[in-house]
Amino acid sequence: MMTSTLTAARRRAERRADGASTSAPTTPDRSRRSFRRNAPLGWILPVAIIVIWYILYETGVINPTLFSSPVQVIEALIESMLTGAFWENFLASATRWIVGFLIGASLGLVLGSITGLSRLSERLLDTTFQMLRTVPFMGLVPLFVIWFGLGEMPKIILISFAAFFPVYLATYAGIRDIDRKLIEVGRVYELSTFRTVKDIVMPGALPSILQGIRLALGVAWLALVIAELNGANSGIGYWMQQGREFVRVDIVIAALLVFAVVGKLVDMFVRMLEQRLLGWRDNLAKEM
Amino acid sequence: MTIGLSLYDVGRTFGTTIAVQDVSLDIQPGEFVVLIGPSGCGKSTILRGLAGLDTEFDGRITAGGQAITGPSRERGVVFQEHRLLPWYNVAKNMMFGFDGSQAERKARLTEMLSLMHLEKFVDSYPHQLSGGMAQRTAIARALAPLPDVLLMDEPFGALDAFTRIEMQDALIDVWQKQRTTAVLVTHDIDEAIVLANRVVVMSAHPGTIKTVIDIDMEYPRNRTSERFSELRTLLLEQFLDSHHS
Numbered sequence: 330m331m332t333s334t335l336t337a338a339r340r341r342a343e344r345r346a347d348g349a350s351t352s353a354p355t356t357p358d359r360s361r362r363s364f365r366r367n368a369p370l371g372w373i374l375p376v377a378i379i380v381i382w383y384i385l386y387e388t389g390v391i392n393p394t395l396f397s398s399p400v401q402v403i404e405a406l407i408e409s410m411l412t413g414a415f416w417e418n419f420l421a422s423a424t425r426w427i428v429g430f431l432i433g434a435s436l437g438l439v440l441g442s443i444t445g446l447s448r449l450s451e452r453l454l455d456t457t458f459q460m461l462r463t464v465p466f467m468g469l470v471p472l473f474v475i476w477f478g479l480g481e482m483p484k485i486i487l488i489s490f491a492a493f494f495p496v497y498l499a500t501y502a503g504i505r506d507i508d509r510k511l512i513e514v515g516r517v518y519e520l521s522t523f524r525t526v527k528d529i530v531m532p533g534a535l536p537s538i539l540q541g542i543r544l545a546l547g548v549a550w551l552a553l554v555i556a557e558l559n560g561a562n563s564g565i566g567y568w569m570q571q572g573r574e575f576v577r578v579d580i581v582i583a584a585l586l587v588f589a590v591v592g593k594l595v596d597m598f599v600r601m602l603e604q605r606l607l608g609w610r611d612n613l614a615k616e617m
Numbered sequence: 618m619t620i621g622l623s624l625y626d627v628g629r630t631f632g633t634t635i636a637v638q639d640v641s642l643d644i645q646p647g648e649f650v651v652l653i654g655p656s657g658c659g660k661s662t663i664l665r666g667l668a669g670l671d672t673e674f675d676g677r678i679t680a681g682g683q684a685i686t687g688p689s690r691e692r693g694v695v696f697q698e699h700r701l702l703p704w705y706n707v708a709k710n711m712m713f714g715f716d717g718s719q720a721e722r723k724a725r726l727t728e729m730l731s732l733m734h735l736e737k738f739v740d741s742y743p744h745q746l747s748g749g750m751a752q753r754t755a756i757a758r759a760l761a762p763l764p765d766v767l768l769m770d771e772p773f774g775a776l777d778a779f780t781r782i783e784m785q786d787a788l789i790d791v792w793q794k795q796r797t798t799a800v801l802v803t804h805d806i807d808e809a810i811v812l813a814n815r816v817v818v819m820s821a822h823p824g825t826i827k828t829v830i831d832i833d834m835e836y837p838r839n840r841t842s843e844r845f846s847e848l849r850t851l852l853l854e855q856f857l858d859s860h861h862s
């Protein structure tokens with residue numbers, strides 16, 4: 330870790346010495362290094378697990394009533410995709426998740442900005458949010474079911490609740506951590522409050538905010554599963570519930586797989602967004 | 618329009634440390650004053666007071682006869698660190714405080730880029746610049762809006778000797794053309810003699826003015842002349858003295 334950080338820093342220093350205008354020629358050494366950096370090393374383990382799983386199933390080491398083979402799981406998935414049942418459930422889940430996330434994240438962004446920017450609102454609101462934050466959102470499910478029944482409302486609220494806190498906390502912290510020296514630059518040029526926020530506060534807080542959003546997407550995904558396992562008649566969670574009732578292990582595993590893959594894809598999307606929006610940052614992560 | 622600056626019995630304490638004490642100084646409109654002195658003698662503190670970034674002073678600080686109550690666009694500042702906005706490229710950073718039409722902006726940017734020799738780096742981000750290039754961008758940012766007063770805290774500290782001399786000459790040029798009032802902090806005695814109408818030598822603990830020395834030479838100043846070395850010796854004596862007193 331330490332050495333790779335150092336070499337990355339040195340590489341950056343070298344590039345700086347080159348000057349930003351001259352692009353270095355692609356030497357064999359460089360392309361080898363870029364291969365090493367781009368090789369999909371992260372997929373070795375998942376693939377290995379699936380292979381081992383398959384072998385164990387075929388050799389009869391695992392109990393076939395408790396665990397299906399990867400082939401069965403894929404078959405179950407394809408079958409439900411072909412009948413359209415999968416897409417119906419997927420759409421229901423995705424809608425809940427996106428709507429819930431958007432509501433929670435927007436509220437988090439707005440309220441986090443308000444408490445971050447104004448001491449008065451911080452004193453008024455932050456204690457409340459910090460207290461609410463410690464409430465485990467799973468514990469809210471029974472309460473929401475009593476209050477709002479089994480419709481969409483309690484699910485959306487639960488997901489929004491879960492998505493709110495990571496964004497709220499990240500926005501608040503991001504704004505509070507802005508370098509005061511840069512705020513002074515704004516003062517020297519007599520910037521309006523609006524321009525100070527737009528040119529200095531928000532760009533400065535953006536790395537933290539994006540991190541909060543990534544976290545919120547994950548937590549909202551989790552909340553979605555919990556909401557759908559507790560009284561739903563559509564969604565991937567509901568599909569999984571059905572698999573359990575009919576003792577279809579393949580469907581349960583297929584649903585879990587869907588959750589994992591979508592979670593990973595969303596994470597990749599946010600990372601891409603980060604790289605685009607935060608290109609100005611001198612971050613090491615980009616180079617490793 | 619040029620503006621004069623004045624300090625009357627100015628003092629500043631941080632908790633129990635007296636950073637600056639009994640500082641009185643009149644800076645004429647269009648004058649170039651250099652502050653020199655050991656580390657911690659309150660040079661940056663005084664500059665922040667003139668900028669209006671710090672208003673917790675005893676005594677009175679005025680610009681154009683008016684008490685300073687806060688920062689003003691009339692007074693451009695170059696900080697001791699470059700303080701560029703990392704999310705904006707060189708062009709946006711340079712023009713950060715500039716108000717004007719798109720065409721004026723473009724013309725001024727071209728002018729500043731060539732003055733600072735940064736044409737090639739117009740699209741670079743601060744983390745891609747060397748320390749000296751970043752500092753030159755910061756100087757251009759302060760110069761771009763044509764302020765009446767320029768306050769500079771060791772603006773050339775991060776530059777190599779050659780670029781430093783080049784920047785000093787460029788600064789004199791800009792200063793004479795725009796007739797701005799300039800206050801510059803430095804540790805470099807030669808730099809003080811090249812730039813200043815008057816050099817203010819300070820001493821530390823508490824920060825006070827030790828002496829003020831007039832530099833009676835025509836601009837541009839010949840760094841190899843006899844008078845230059847005489848002044849260098851004179852200033853060096855005062856400077857060393859201020860370290861020990």
Ligand SMILES: Nc1ncnc2c1ncn2[C@@H]1O[C@H](COP(=O)(O)OP(=O)(O)OP(=O)(O)O)[C@@H](O)[C@H]1O
Binds near residue numbers: 631636658
């Ligand atoms: N914000 C602050 N809080 C507490 N003490 C401070 C603060 N700013 C400055 N000081 C103190 O005031 C004194 C003068 O500091 P100042 O930064 O003005 O020195 P300086 O002459 O600019 O030094 P240098 O040449 O190293 O930049 C120092 O003793 C410093 O510790």
Ligand SMILES: [Mg+2]
Binds near residue numbers: 660697
């Ligand atoms: Mg200083």
